[in-house]
Amino acid sequence: MREQCDIVQDILPLYMDGALRQPTKDYVQRHLAECERCRAVKQEWEKLDKWQAGRSIGQEPLTISTEEARFIKEVKKWRRRSGLFFLLLIVLFSAVTWMLRTYLYEPIPADNPMQSVREVIHLVPLL
């Protein structure tokens, strides 16, 4: 039975398309009548066929008006510009941070680490 099931399930799509010759078709029909498992597989194929048919009917060719096309173009342009602006902001922020770090940073003296902390605290009101 197991071997027959493999064969029947392999040719099931051909059977459903009506592409099998009569003796093979009869063989599949006889097997399906007595094998619940292969009937279940056939039902799954039928569901898939229905789903695909529904999709191809439901799909309409994509058409957009010139006004919509212009709107989409504007949105894309705006997104590109805002992306550039954001990038510029990051670069500016990095530059300012780097400058502050360069001007304000002093190595911590090994003999008196608290001294540099006091210096930093002293600098804070200047910022």
Ligand SMILES: [Zn+2]
């Ligand atoms: Zn079977």
